[in-house]
Amino acid sequence: MAIDKRAGQPAQQSDLINVAQLTAQYYVLKPEAGNAEHAVKFGTSGHRGSAGRHNFNEQHILAIAQAIAEDRAKNGITGPCYVGKDTHALSEPAFISVLEVLAANGVDVIVQENNGFTPTPAISNAILVHNKKGGPLADGIVITPSHNPPEDGGIKYNPPNGGPADTNVTKVVENRANELLASGLQGVRRLSLDAALASGHVKEQDLVQPFIEGLADIVDMAAIQKAGLKLGVDPLGGSG
Numbered sequence: 001m002a003i004d005k006r007a008g009q010p011a012q013q014s015d016l017i018n019v020a021q022l023t024a025q026y027y028v029l030k031p032e033a034g035n036a037e038h039a040v041k042f043g044t045s046g047h048r049g050s051a052g053r054h055n056f057n058e059q060h061i062l063a064i065a066q067a068i069a070e071d072r073a074k075n076g077i078t079g080p081c082y083v084g085k086d087t088h089a090l091s092e093p094a095f096i097s098v099l100e101v102l103a104a105n106g107v108d109v110i111v112q113e114n115n116g117f118t119p120t121p122a123i124s125n126a127i128l129v130h131n132k133k134g135g136p137l138a139d140g141i142v143i144t145p146s147h148n149p150p151e152d153g154g155i156k157y158n159p160p161n162g163g164p165a166d167t168n169v170t171k172v173v174e175n176r177a178n179e180l181l182a183s184g185l186q187g188v189r190r191l192s193l194d195a196a197l198a199s200g201h202v203k204e205q206d207l208v209q210p211f212i213e214g215l216a217d218i219v220d221m222a223a224i225q226k227a228g229l230k231l232g233v234d235p236l237g238g239s240g
Contacts, residue, residue, distance in 0.1 A: 017151045019089045025051035026093045026153075027058050031181060040064060040177040042170035046156030047177075048145045051090060056153040059181060061094045065101035065141075066188045067176035068157055071169070072107070072139055077160060079136035080108040082126045082207065084118030085143035090153030094143045096193055098155070103196035104189035113204040120144060122211040124162040129210070131160055 031038035031054050038054045040047050040063065047064060049055030072081070083098055085091040102109050110126070112118045123140040130138040137160040145154030157165045157173060165173075180187055196202055215221075 017089065022051055022089050022151060023093055025057070026090055029054050029057050030059055031055065031057060033182060040174050040181065042167075042174045044164060046142075046145075046154050046164075046170075047174070048148055048152055048154040050151045050153065052151065056090060056094075058093070058097055059185060060177070061097040061155060062101055062185060062188050062190060063177040063180040064155055064173065065098045066105070066180055067173045068141065069102055069105035069107055069189075070176060071172055073105075077137050077139050079130060079138035079160075080110045080203075082110050082123050082130075082138060082140035083143070084112060084120070084123040084140070084207065086119075087117055088145060088148075088153060089150060090145075091143045094153055094155060098141055098143065099196050099202055100190050100193055101188065103199045103201040104191045107201060109202045110205050110207070111202065112207050116208065118142070118207050119211070120146075120156070122207045124158055125211045125214060126205075126207045127158060127160065127162040131162075 029051060035054075040060055041055075047056070047060065049060070051057050068081075072078075081102060083095065083102070085095040099109060099111075112122075120142045123142050127138050127140050139160050140158040140162075142156045142158065143154070144156065145152040148154065157169065159165050159169060191199065
């Protein structure tokens with residue numbers, strides 16, 4: 001792989017995104033009916049896009065959240081849905097949209113306390129820990145485009161096994177979400193954010209610390225510490 005000539009240098013002003021504009025586009029821009037580039041399309045367990053490209057806007061997330069709510073109900077998943085987000089600019093508005101729809105559908109939602117961020121494995125861990133106890137099954141949603149650029153957004157669904165949803169699940173969600181988009185969101189249940197938070201369906205919990213503490217059970221921390229490794233971290237547009 002070729003090394004970029006600007007590797008190791010600070011970002012320039014021209015590299016930065018306009019967060020206010022991107023957030024406005026999330027709410028203002030709408031997908032064009034019949035335009036395949038504007039449709040919901042799941043890849044590796046999730047849908048990714050950007051508000052400015054008309055493929056990650058409020059309507060997409062409302063439709064996807066409704067489709068997930070319907071699918072989990074059809075499959076008898078009645079436990080909590082753990083919802084996490086990363087630090088990409090579009091993650092916060094998408095997170096709000098998801099809460100509004102899930103609460104309106106009567107889904108119990110658990111989020112990171114103090115409006116915090118969660119890495120995807122923390123959500124997977126929370127699902128597995130909950131389901132190991134028995135009782136109604138839990139699943140999860142992660143608002144992240146993973147390593148994609150800062151202007152992108154993404155939403156992933158994790159079923160009760162904690163891992164990425166496979167195609168027999170994502171295809172159902174994708175098809176239903178696109179049906180809802182085509183209908184002008186008829187069938188989407190939604191509360192205001194204030195009503196969602198007051199509904200009793202949204203609860204906070206520390207999802208990160210148990211995940212961090214559990215790493216010591218599967219990772220040889222002492223071996224890593226003794227190895228003398230020097231690691232560089234690239235936040236990758238917010239996914240880190």
